[in-house]
Amino acid sequence: MNMVALATVARIAPTRGICRRFSSKARNGPTNAVKGMKDRFGDESQRFQLITEKGVRVASLYGYEQISTPILENSRVFERTLGEDSDVVGKELYSFVDKGGDRLTMRPEGTAGITRALIGQHLYHDLPQKYYYFGPMFRHERQQKGRLRQFEQFGIELFGQNHASSDVEVIELASLFLSSLGLKNVTLEINSLGNNASRQIYKEALRHYLAKHEDGLSKDSLNRLSTNPLRILDSKAPQDIEILENCPVLSDYLSVPSQQRFSFITETLAQLNIPFTVNPRLVRGLDYYQDTVFEFKVASSELGPQQGTVLAGGRYDGLVEKMGGIAGVPSIGWAAGMERLSLLLNDQDVPPKTRPVVVIPIPEQNHFSADTLPPSTMALHSHAFVISSALRKQGVKVEFMHLTGTKAQTQKQFARADKMNASHAVLIGSEEMNSGVVTLKCLDSRTEKHCSVDQLLEELGAKSTKKVIE
Structure with a gap:
């Protein structure tokens, strides 16, 4: 299988027109979050x-x-x-x-x-x-x-x-x-x-002082004057701040x-x-x-x-x-x-996200139904999934590229790998599966090599462990 043909492809982004229409509809529709609440991701x-x-x-x-x-x-x-x-x-x-x-x-x-x-x-x-x-x-x-x-x-x-x-x-x-x-x-x-005792004494002194300035207090402070005048001390209203400049100080009543x-x-x-x-x-x-x-x-x-x-x-x-x-x-x-x-x-200030490794099964057939995979493609898909599972058990972050129906989808999968800032791609075709090897591609240097499954686990597992220790 020729891996050179599977080189870097451009990132795929939705058109501005689609985004604008979707955003406009979402703002007016039931998909909006409740006022004062938001989605976080x-x-x-x-x-x-x-x-x-x-x-x-x-x-x-x-x-x-x-x-x-x-x-x-x-x-x-x-x-x-x-x-x-x-x-x-x-x-x-x-x-x-x-x-x-x-x-x-x-x-x-x-x-x-x-x-x-x-x-x-x-x-x-x-x-x-x-x-x-x-x-x-x-x-x-x-x-x-x-x-x-x-x-x-x-x-x-x-x-x-x-x-x-x-x-x-x-x-x-x-x-x-x-x-x-x-x-x-x-x-x-x-x-x-x-x-409690000293605070009650201070409350009365503060209430007595503020009562002389009722005409200048804000509406909220007037409501608090009879219930809890201490809260007036925290008022942000300019007229209240001016009145409070000469009010009794709590520390004098401790x-x-x-x-x-x-x-x-x-x-x-x-x-x-x-x-x-x-x-x-x-x-x-x-x-x-x-x-x-x-x-x-x-x-x-x-x-x-x-x-x-x-x-x-x-x-x-x-x-x-x-x-x-x-x-x-x-x-x-x-x-x-x-x-x-x-x-x-x-x-x-936020640590960078751990870069994933993508595992890409590459079928021999050009076209097939994603619902009814050919036997050889099913075996390839299962084999690739077993390797993904083994990597995850070693602490490697893995993004598995599920088969979507055509061999041409592999190029789009490389685009996804680029978008998620993957460090490596593990490519598995029928030849690799039958030979007990994989093609390991470094997505930074664009270099690739064949290695056994055991070597793959050792290399990517070691890289993951080293990063955690650092």
């Missing part, structure tokens, strides 16, 4: 996989183990924990009544569900418990760059450690995780909300234990060479936080000024008790938005 899917792998590797260094909770929870899980006056509960939950009459909610965040699992599975009898998690969350919110209605998070939760050193641990873990992704211009902002705790955390972070800024206006949007809160931000044109937070968390010592569990279970954790992290990753 190709390079973007690879970036998400990289983020998850880095997160798992770093969390494992600190003794964290994976936990997975259902996407659907009883609605009370979130209504009791997030705060009934919060934007998430008031506007953003995906909730419905199922056929059995139960009110269910698609999880908007991970902490409440994991805390529910801690209580329901009685995991609090063996503290501490350290978990990492990843997966989709759902919020019906306004779409922005890096913010979708179905979005992915990677996060950690630590139950049963009360000392301020545990706060430092989770912050250091977060810093190492972001560093492992090669992110630039990362800044850490940190604050203390104080314990109890002595909270002050000592925060001092330990900031001093230890400095010793660890983790730069930070104390932001007295920093609060978290959910009701269960107390004492330490923090955010990691990235200045990037990819995200914009309002979407720079890529990872955030804090302490929530009262959450287990609030959800019906035992009292006195200290808890802290954080979550990172994977969509935003993906936008920040450059192509060079």
